[in-house]
Amino acid sequence: MLEVTGLQSGYGRVPVLRGVDLALQRGECIGLLGRNGMGKTTLLRAIMGELPTWGGQVVKDGRSLNGRATQLRAKSGIGYVPQGKQLFKLLTVQENLRMGCVKNFSAASARIAEVLTLLPRLVPLLDRPAGMLSGGEQQLLALGRCLCGEPDLILLDEPTEGIQPNICDEIIDVLIHLRSEKSLSIILVEQDIDFLWSICDRVLAVDKGSIAKTIDPKADGSTEEAKAFIGIEG
Ligand SMILES: Nc1ncnc2c1ncn2[C@@H]1O[C@H](COP(=O)(O)OP(=O)(O)OP(=O)(O)O)[C@@H](O)[C@H]1O
Numbered sequence: 671m672l673e674v675t676g677l678q679s680g681y682g683r684v685p686v687l688r689g690v691d692l693a694l695q696r697g698e699c700i701g702l703l704g705r706n707g708m709g710k711t712t713l714l715r716a717i718m719g720e721l722p723t724w725g726g727q728v729v730k731d732g733r734s735l736n737g738r739a740t741q742l743r744a745k746s747g748i749g750y751v752p753q754g755k756q757l758f759k760l761l762t763v764q765e766n767l768r769m770g771c772v773k774n775f776s777a778a779s780a781r782i783a784e785v786l787t788l789l790p791r792l793v794p795l796l797d798r799p800a801g802m803l804s805g806g807e808q809q810l811l812a813l814g815r816c817l818c819g820e821p822d823l824i825l826l827d828e829p830t831e832g833i834q835p836n837i838c839d840e841i842i843d844v845l846i847h848l849r850s851e852k853s854l855s856i857i858l859v860e861q862d863i864d865f866l867w868s869i870c871d872r873v874l875a876v877d878k879g880s881i882a883k884t885i886d887p888k889a890d891g892s893t894e895e896a897k898a899f900i901g902i903e904g
Contacts, residue, residue, distance in 0.1 A: 671696045671855055672717075672823055676726030679716040686712045688879040689726065694823070697853035699845070701866040703885075704876035705900050710859040711753060713876070714825040717857070718750045719743045730823070744772045749821030753828050753859075755812040759801030763792055763811055766800050770818030781818050788844050789814045791837075806837035813841060817848075823855040830862050842868055863896055875899045 672694040680686040686709045694700055702710045715721045717728055719740040728735045735743055744750075758766055767785065771778040786793055789810050795803060800811055809829055816824055826845075830838045846869060848854040860866050866873055866887070873885040873896060883899070885892050 671731055672857075673729045674717065674726070675729075677713070677716060677723065677728060678725035679712060679721045679723060681712075681721070685724070686879050687716060690880055692874060692881060694855050694857065696822070696855055697849055698872075699849060699856040699858060699870050701870035701873040701887075702857065702859045702876050703861075703863075703866060703873050703896055703900060704882075708876045709879040710876050711827055712879070714750065714752075714827055714857065714859060717743075718748060718825060741772070744819055744821075747820070747822040749816035749819050749824040751812045751816045751824065751826045751829060753831065755808050757800040757808055757812060757815070760799055762797050762799055763803070764796040766811055766815050767792075767818050770815035772819045774820070778818070781820065785814050785817045788817065788847070789840075791840065806833040809833050810837065810840065813844065821854070822852075823857070825857050827859045828861065829858075830860065830865055838862075838865065845869055861900070863893055866896075867893060 674690055674692045677690040678685065678687050690713055702713065704710055712721065716723060719735065719738060723736050730746055730748065735746065758769060767782045768778050771781050791807065791810055792814055795807060800808060803811060813829065829841050842865065845856060849856065858866065858870065870887055873887055874881045875883045875885060885895055
């Protein structure tokens, strides 16, 4: 469903992605792992069209997305939950969810109701400004807003950063459910190896703007391999 070939991108005139290749099937989850500044966020942003494609191709469901604006990529079924969440802090939870209904605004109420069945913790918070939620609640809202766009592929950038374990578990449960019930495809940037290993079919190790190796989470010694790659002892 997604094929990225030879993708090059960066900031200003500074190259970051130096020819990234990856392919993702429907219902598959791949993780991106790597040390700080290696290009993981840049890769998600380039797939989403927030950064220009300098070389290579991003193809979804057989159609090239090169030259297509972020909004059109969202309409093609890609959802993005950026690091730092980028919520509308002064708008309520309900209004933020409404803003996410990019595919079919006229059916927003029904879609929001559906998303709230997956994220019931947001129900009592619907009238509260997003800026007055806890960090974990904001993360759930960011995921909920993304799901309101009815994506079939979501790009998640460090969803567990700085949040409590119980909310991490809720996020994992929702992702596992959507993957198995709706064949949602996921690209997940995460530093938390347990999280990656709980959900990913493959983990791609990103180094200096390209994919250095592919790790099979089911293989013996794979967590040690991952820790060695990002420089964690033990
Ligand atoms: N807005 C920006 N303008 C210029 N350079 C940037 C910008 N954002 C990131 N960079 C640079 O691009 C490189 C890759 O950054 P990126 O955020 O993709 O790394 P990352 O692998 O996601 O790291 P982290 O784990 O720290 O989030 C880094 O050298 C970074 O300093």
